[in-house]
Amino acid sequence: MNKMEVLAKLLELGEAFTIQEALDHLKIDRNLMKYYLKVLSEAGFIKRIGKGVYALTPDPKETPSIHEFVLTSLFIKPSAIAYWSALNYHGFTEQIPNIVFVQTTARKKRQELGVFGVRYKIVRIKPEKFFGIEKAWIEEFQVPITDREKTVVDCLDKPRYCGGIIEVAKAFREELGIEKLREYALRMDNSAVIRRLGYLCDYFGVDIDLKKPKTRNYILLDPTMPREGNVNSKWRVIVNVELEGLE
Template sequence: MQTNLRTLGPNETKLVLSLTEQGQEIVQASEVIALLGSESRARKVIQNLIRKGWLTRLVGGRYMLLPPSHGPENLGENNLLALASAAVNPSYVGWWSAASFHGFTTQRPHRVTIAVLKQRAPVTIEGHSVRFIQMAERKFFGFEQVEIYGRQATISTPIKTVIDCLDRPALAGGPGEVARIVFGASRSLEFNDVVDDAIRMESQSLLQRLGFLSDLVGWPIPGPIREQLRAAIAPSTRSKFGRKARREGDIGYVNDWGLLVHASKEDLLADVPRITREPGKC
């Protein structure tokens, strides 16, 4: 007869019940040691609970409880976004990972990207790669708690997601994928709601990309908002979007936004099939 993998011993029960009664999902190794009164006992309990599927290791000395509501058997795979966002506090799931969650793209990135205030080395959680990206404090805003299969995850809001992707395209799959994300956002967001948070980021190149890609994918920019966006970009500002070097067929300099685009219209719109492409227009 197969042994129930989630059956608990006395010390394991003590820890699980204590965390459950307190409504505590995240526990540090030091807290387990304090509760059980012995480091060796605590380490053994932690190892047993990981093996039995009651705890998941996040980063060194930090664990997430998988409560009794998960049922009597070890579930194996758990929600990666919830686990990743719980690994460091404060933090949030951002960029390509968040864009996929919000439905702005059909692509599913191979690893989860987490915004943090202090850089940390990448980790592997339940066999999945998780990387941490340090973000300036002024840009660390615009996230919310969402429930995914009964667990809480901290993820950038839809508005902040598209802004973060414009700010750092390399973390969102590159220029073509960012165009797809902007198009996806245009289906559910109002441009007016995006501008204020975009300006708050204090990045001229972000604002240039926002204006250019919105025009490219057909996201209407109301007249007064367009003027507000242009006024926030210094007239002398010049930035690049796309590859490092220009190739034949690239869009080139876009005077409206002071942006040098090293990518063709076809490449940028390759994953935006619903847009009508008119030769010579962007």
């Protein structure tokens, strides 16, 4: 096979592929595969996006048009689209973040990176917090993304990655699985998540079985905002954002 025949076969795999997928599809020697990858890369038809992962373009003058969520699932493993990106995907917020938020349990030295002009924020979490993930079909790929309830809980855990409490509060205007929301919040093992969730449920009139905190200290409802506002003694939060109009 010449390089164009190899390119045609690789395009059958879609807009991106791994070396192993290419080997299985082309049924050629690994060294020969490396040679073709080198030749096609130099010609501009393929671009390396991660260890053993490549994106394809039939026109070397154009950047591969692969969806940014698909790219994430290919070069960060394990991973899930999360926080502000997941809020937008689930339709909880009309705001479209200019950065893709990804959570992973893998140890990554870089917390931010750019691929094909897209910026990614990589948030490392503890393995016990990596749950509540579903698969979304995007451009013939199954992409891991936090489900509706886990997205809310994650944003209450780290509001700085969702644009603040106002953005996650908008989710309470939509239908949520309250039992699942409660289960997820308890699994996070974070008092701040319980308190923020408890306050928001009270505000939006959502009946959820959560125990009041036994601590005397107060936390900010929105840690991205100044420490000022009324206090809520039930949940021990300082209400430092205005939620009026979101009901």
